[in-house]
Amino acid sequence: MEDGEDETLEEKDSDSRDEILRSLQCFLLLAGSLCSLPQKTADKRKKEMAKQKASPETRRQKLEGWNAKTLLIQNLSHRVPQHELKEVFKDAFQIRLVSKDGMSKRIAYVDFKSQADAERALDEKRGTKIGGLAVVLGHVEEKSQGREGRVGKRKLEQESHTFQEKWERAYFFVEVKNVPTCLICKQSVSVSKDLDLRRHYKTNHSRNDGYTEKMRDKKLNKLKKRLKFQHDLLLNVNKINDAAMKCSYMLSEKIARASKPFTDGEFIKECLLSAAEIMCPEQRQAFANLRLSGNIVSQRVDSRAVNLQDKLQEKAKSFVAFSIAAHEGADGANAPQLAVFIHGVDGTFDVTEELLDMVPMTGATSGNDFLVCVEESLKKFNVDWSQLVSVNTDGNSALVGVEQLVTKLKSKVSGLCKDMELKSMHGLILQESLCAKKLKMDHVMDIVIHSITWIQSHGSDHRKFSALFSELDAQYGSLSCSMGHKWLSRGMVLRWFFKLLEEIDFFMSSKGKSVPQLTSKDWVKDLAFLVDIMTYLNTLDISLQRRPQVVTQMYDSICSFLRKLCLWETH
Ligand SMILES: [Zn+2]
Incomplete structure (x- = not known):
């Protein structure tokens, strides 16, 4: 049958x-x-x-019977064709799409031959995607029941748009982020209405009706615990992922700042994993989530650079004045490069300093070449050339190109703005090398350099001097070529020299090369003075390089240094 x-x-x-x-x-x-x-x-x-x-009674029952065999489909897309619905609901014998004034109401009734067929379809087709949308399935029978007490109910509904705790036990619903959510199937209902929750429960989970009160409580607790566990798990996973992403960016930045190859990321990850295994094995997975392959690091650095450039472009709009600094340096392979910096200040005295470009100085390095490079670098930031107030060069001024660049820039600015005169400076900090010449300490420095060179060539493997030489290496690489003009960095070397004075004297006389000055009281006094003054100059140097600061702050540092000098003089 x-x-x-x-x-x-x-x-x-x-x-x-x-x-x-x-x-x-x-x-x-x-x-x-x-x-x-x-x-x-x-x-x-x-x-x-x-x-x-038949009596109204039987007619109603018949109606209900039919409704039990009818499902209501909601959340249909606007133009879903009937045949597509028929393909999903193969057992249905009739599908009625509902429309009003030619507009689809996005619902349809599906009639089945038996209630069993309808129930089966309800179980199997729930959440099926039709035309890209997950449809919502339900019975229509409640509608006819609801109609009876509609007036009374409406009042109740209005009162109960906030979630009520009693629904937890009645329909196994809880509120998740203000949305009533079914504990059993995790579906959510859009409005906190008794009717909606009851409908969901009755259509989907009515088999729980047979439970005793005690069993219901037990089940409710179990479901709530499960939800909390899943929620915590998800939250935790998100947290770990967020942290891993942040770390990935942070480490990529460190790699870039230290000019390490991007492929070092993998090595860093390896180190972190090994350390984590010993220190916190339970956190190992978090470290394993870190993405630091060469490609990823390069992507992260790129995205940061783009971000920085965007920010700088935005910032450059607010500049009221800016200066350019050209610094001669060398890249990792010791090839000479010219670094171009921009230094801008806005109306609130907020200073921005950023590296614009690195220009390799191979081949032609005329002033024109540099000018083109600088103009190219600045083009991206739409700066107003009439706001250029000064140009600063630094490093070894042996490069004619840089000097020419300054001249070219000066003529460019004066062309734009007749009363403006572009200020130029050669290494503000290097001005101190001039002071050094005034100190008249050559008789000390000559002996020091002479002694160090001699020791280097006669037994640099001496254990006591290794620190001295490593300092020398760090400062100069090769002593002879750069010791002359990098006056400031002498501070550390001098300090080492002073500390090892006795050993140096002993070592040199034992090798038959005694230097009488090393034991002369006056000379040692001068050396001590030089060590002291160099230490102070170093401190001043560092304070001048601190950034961001405006020239008045630097001026303050210099003034306070001068005051101190006067103070020392009186002692
Ligand atoms: Zn449910």
Whole structure:
């Protein structure tokens, strides 16, 4: 029997249908017998008439029966074709798309032959995507029931738009981020309405109705715990991922700042993992999530650079004045390079200093070449050339190109703005090398340089001097070529020299090369003075290089240094 699975709810209905079927069978069997035909059809008709005239009670039951076999599909896309619905609901015998004034209402009724078919479809097709949207399935029976007490209920609904705790136990719903969410299937309902939650519960989870109060409480607790666990897990995973992302950016920046190859990222990760294994094995996975491959590091650095450039472009708009600094340096392979910096100040005295470009100085290095490079670098930032107030060069001024660049820039600015005169400076900090010449300490420095050179060539493997030489290496690389003009860095070397004075004297005299000055009281005094003054100059140097600071701050540092000098003089 087709309707055998249908139970009590529609006993009456199925009975009458069985009768129709039976009569139809009879009809077929007796098709040939003309005499009995009118009688049979008359019987059938009579029964149908009787059915239509049935009491309101049975009619309602019939209606409910039909509704139990009908599903309501919601959240359909606007132009879903009927055949697509038919493909999803193969068991359905009728699909009715609902529209009003030619506009789809985005719902449809699907009629099934039996309640069992409808139930099966409800279970199987829930959340199915049709036309890209996950449809919402439900029975329509509650609608007819709801109609009865609508007026009374509406009042209740309005009161109950906030989530009510009693629903937790009644419908296994909890509130997650202000949205009522089913604990059993994790579906959420858009509005906190008793009716909506009840409908969801009745359609999807009514089998829990049979539970005793105690069992319900137990189940509710279990479900809540499970939800909390999943929530915490998700939160934790997000936290770990966020941290890993942050670290990845931070380490990439460190790699770039230290001019290390991007592929070092993998090595850093390896180190971190090994350290984590010993120090916090339970956190190992967090470190394993770090993405630091060469490609990733390069991407991160690029995105930072783009970000920086965007920021600088934005900032450059607010500059009221800016200066350019050209610094001669060398890259990792010791190839000479010219670094171009921009130094801008806005109306609030906020100073921005950024490296614009590195220009390799191979081949042609005329002033024109440099000018083109500088102009190219500045083009990206739309700076107003008439706001250029000074140009600063630094390093070894042996480069004619840099000098020419200054001249070219000067003529460019004066061309733009007749009363403006571009100020130029050669290494503000290097001005001190001039002071050094005034100190008249050559008789000390000559001996020091002479002694160090001699020791280097006669047993630089001496254990005591290793610190001295490593300092020398760090400062100069090769002593002879640069010791002359990098006066400031002498501070550390001098200090080492002073500390090791006795050993140096002993070492040199033992090798037959005694230097009388090393034991002369006056000379040692001068050396000590030089060590002291160099230490102070070093401190001043560092304070001048601190950034960001404006020239008045630097002026303050110099003034206070001068005051101190006067103070020392009186002692
Ligand atoms: Zn549910």
